[in-house]
Amino acid sequence: VQLQASGGGLVQAGGSLRLTCAASGRAFRTYTVAWFRQAPGKEREFVARVTRGTGTPYYKDSVKGRFTISRDNAKNTGYLQMDSLIPEDTAVYYCAAQLVGGDGSGNRDYGYWGQGTLVTVSS
Numbered sequence: 733v734q735l736q737a738s739g740g741g742l743v744q745a746g747g748s749l750r751l752t753c754a755a756s757g758r759a760f761r762t763y764t765v766a767w768f769r770q771a772p773g774k775e776r777e778f779v780a781r782v783t784r785g786t787g788t789p790y791y792k793d794s795v796k797g798r799f800t801i802s803r804d805n806a807k808n809t810g811y812l813q814m815d816s817l818i819p820e821d822t823a824v825y826y827c828a829a830q831l832v833g834g835d836g837s838g839n840r841d842y843g844y845w846g847q848g849t850l851v852t853v854s855s
Contacts, residue, residue: 733757735846737827742852747817753810753827753846761805764831766842767812769823776826778837780812790836817853824848
């Protein structure tokens with residue numbers, strides 16, 4: 733499986749961006765899909781995930797109410813809608829798929845990773 737993340741860019745605080753994670757292969761619908769981010773000088777951290785099957789979303793506390801994760805299995809695509817962006821959201825965002833262990837919030841929990849897409853929020 734290959735994952736391709738896109739949609740990053742420069743936005744002013746309070747603005748919105750929609751990230752897209754396009755996946756190859758037929759097994760996408762069987763995978764949990766997640767987004768992580770890595771800010772300059774910091775470790776990569778969990779942002780959100782959406783389960784396979786029921787499509788239940790889970791979020792990092794600081795993005796609850798501002799970010800929405802979703803998936804379209806027919807299109808083999810995952811999304812992260814980011815609203816009310818703040819400068820602290822500035823980071824490289826990565827999509828991941830296939831939960832292989834853990835609770836889905838760890839960097840080692842996923843079998844597949846896409847390349848990052850840079851999100852910069854100006855104040």
